[in-house]
Amino acid sequence: MLNILVYGAVTSAVYAMLAVGFTLIFGVARVLNLAHGAFYGLGAYSCYLLTGRLGWPLLPAALVAVLFVAAFGVAMERFLVRPLRHSALAVLMITIAVGLLFEQAMYLLFGSEARNVPAFSNATWSYAGLDVSGQRLLTLGFGIVIIGLLWLFINRTRLGSAILALSQDREGALYMGIPADRIYAVVMAISAAIAAAAGVLTAPFLTVQPTMDLLPMIKAFSIVIVGGLGSIPGSILAALLLGYSETIVAYAVSPAWTEIVSLVAVLLTLILRPAGLLGKRAAF
Amino acid sequence: MRSRPWIFVPLVLAALAALPVIVKSEYLLGILSVCFIYGIWAASWDFMSGLTGRENFGHALFIGAGAYTSAFLNARFALNPWWGLPAGAAMAVLLALVIGFPTLRLRGPYFALAMLAAATIMQRLTLIFWQYSGGEEGIPGLDPLLNSKIGIYYLCLAALVLTTAALLLLARSHGGLLLRGIRGDEAACQAAGIDVTFYKIAALVVSAACAGMGGVLYAHYQEAVTPDVFSVALSISIIIMVYVGGIGTIYGPAVGAILLALLPELLRGLGQYRLWAYSVVLIFILFFAPGGLVAPLWRRAVGLAR
Secondary structure, eight states, X not given: OHHHHHHHHHHHHHHHHHHHHHHHHHHHHOOOOTTHHHHHHHHHHHHHIIXXXXXXXXXXXXXXXXXXXXXXXXXXXXXXXXXXXXXXXHHHHHHHHXXXXXXXXXXHHHOSSOBOOOOSOOOEEEETTXXXXXXXXXXXXXXXXXXXXXXHHHHHSHXXXXXXHHHHOHHHHHHTTOOHHHHHHHHHHHHHHHHHHHHHHHTXXXXXXXXXXXXXXXXXXXXXXXXXXTOHHHHHHHHHHXXXXXXXXXXXXXXXXXHHHHHHHHHHHHHHOXXXXXXXXXXX | XXXXXXXHHHHHHHHHHHHHHHOOOHHHHHHHHHHHHHHHHHHHHIIIIIHHOOOXXXXXXXXXXXXXXXXXXXXXXXXXXXXXXXXXXXXXXXXXXXXXXXXXXXXXXXXXXXXXXHHXXXXXXXXXXXXXXXXXXXXXXXXXXXXXXXXXXXXXXXXXXXXXXXXXXXHHSHHHHHXXXXXXXXXXXXXXXXXXXXXXXXXXXXXXXXXXXXXXXXXXXXXXXXXXXXXHHHHHHHXXXXXXXXXXXXXXXXXXXXXXXXXXXXXXXXXXXXXXXXXXXXXXHHHHOTTOSHHHHHHHHHHHHO
């Protein structure tokens, strides 16, 4: 019981970190970023490169990795997405090309075998028959803090209001003199940084492989569809829902069936409530 | 030649049909057979997504469904591989209905995302339920559809020509016009009393059936299936082939697929960098030739001749 509670929370935190960035960039810039998984993978790989190959201590390596991925996201937005913004399909294709390039680049640079990234904490917590690694608890804690900070940033700062304004009414925001292109870059940086942070935090207990970007991204947009495209509270709620359902299915049935949970959730959502749990606009 | 550029089509087909008489290399014929199968996949992707503008990021779902269904029937129940063609197509159609019904009645990116998710999850499932699906190794030791490589070459060529011709006819028909209309302005089509959801799902079903049959051909050509038939890399390779060919033209993607599939084989050593090269090609096309390469060149040739 306690197992389900704690492991479900950790899974949900990771999913939420991925889904929030994905839904943010969609909600604000209308960019369906299929390179989002690449941000996550790039975070883990940069951390591996800095710690494993260059021998940096973990903390600066993690920070540099997150900043690097944020810069990568901004560069992608500026040079690849922005020139193609006139066509939604072209944007979709360019993001998928970036995802593919990431995978292939990691194959060429680091090979296909799994890599190790050191953990912030190697301690194991035992309580009432429950064993959790410190790194998982840290991931949970960081996830909550990061999402809390994002929440404060969007709701309490000027820049955050500009982001909200753009997501609610692009034209209206433009008339108010909000520099849309600059805001898109900021949002891309935030979204990439959160995904990279998730990559750095989970790398010690998940596998770091060139194909690691795909499944988390599938989970991220399953969550985003269930929660409602563009709704941050929705994606947090859906992350909890999916994280816990997967954990419960893993314990009650078999870990093999967890992959089906997100697909069933997506199809059910689209049949019953296409706008998602907290989606504002009807998707019809 | 100046007056009728279409004369090229039977000429090229005749050249392809005569190839096994001139070239005795089974290796080359095998490569071309796979290229033709890619052509079927690209043309069928284009029929749904190119015409209606609803991008399908998981075409591999239908390919894998066809391939695995046929492999199951052949390996577990020792069924004649020819039965795999209708069975594989039926399974692909079933999946198309399951995914298409909830997602295609909606606007927005739901269909694209659901297809990508479904294909990826199917690939994971083939690994997780390895007792039934053979896991990473897949299902080996399938019977080939025909015993001679030359026979398979002709089979794949015929399948490509027939599906492309059929899809072209459908695309030129009234229904195809409606599909293009949906791409142009879905709301206007709806307002004109057209059941857009029905047409989109019908197009997906046709596309899935062709892709599933292509998957069956592929499985029995390889005499094995592996989880790679569900891979995102395959889905995206097909989309890139369509882009190179010229989206929405059907014959363009078929030709583009053959060319792109042939490219890594011609440039030896490129095989390892295949996806890398494809994604660079895709970025190039998006920025510099949004209409693709094959179809615009063909149109220009036709236009000049006129």
